[in-house]
Amino acid sequence: RHYLMMVLVPAHCKALTSLLLGDHTLSVERLHYLVRYWRAIPREGRLCRFCHDAVEDKVHALLDCNSHVQLVELRDSFLTDAFDCDPVLEVVYALLSHYDFLRCLISLRKAVVRFAKYTYDVLNIY
Template sequence: LSLAERLPLIRGRLDRNGHGVFAPSPLKLRLYLRVPVPAHRKALIRLLLCSHMLGVDPEILRYQERDKPPVPRFARLCRFCHLAMESEAHALLGCSTPSLAAMRASLLRDISRIIPDI
């Protein structure tokens, strides 16, 4: 997966091994597979595996605009803020649009309530 262009959120992932050293571990059970709410687990996995509707995938852009060539990745501006390239990381962590920022703040509050040590 380290070479997969379409999987930016899991590309090059390293986990701490038994000796405390960060190393690749492709056969490890991931914590996101233990999310108890099936709809949440499915949404998270779709995000990680790029099976979402963000303007990142040229195939999606080609499908939506059949007669036009795909838009180069660097030119795919965020449909919410129009300031940065739309990507999974930008949508989750960086977009400054008030509605996304409010949802992000709510998510972080929920996470810190459930996992206080994070």
């Protein structure tokens, strides 16, 4: 778990760790549990709070949702920065699914600090 040593800002490290462990505020996790007076909602019913078109999971929140202006601006800025950091990422982004691209970002030491900050910013929007 190289990100635990490389990400020096505690809030960014916590955001990345919570994303990886499924302990975040996205609907895919929050609506999964039976809570007092509330039934657990099936996965296909845990829709994005902004676009209401897809399940609000980490891939959708970080790479797919285009219904929140600040989110789109953050994503564009992050991807530009990540592609400048490692040009191979641009090819990987084009070839792989978004889920596999996220896995690649986490594993790359060059990009993990930037990705942790981006994750922190996105989770603050959600």
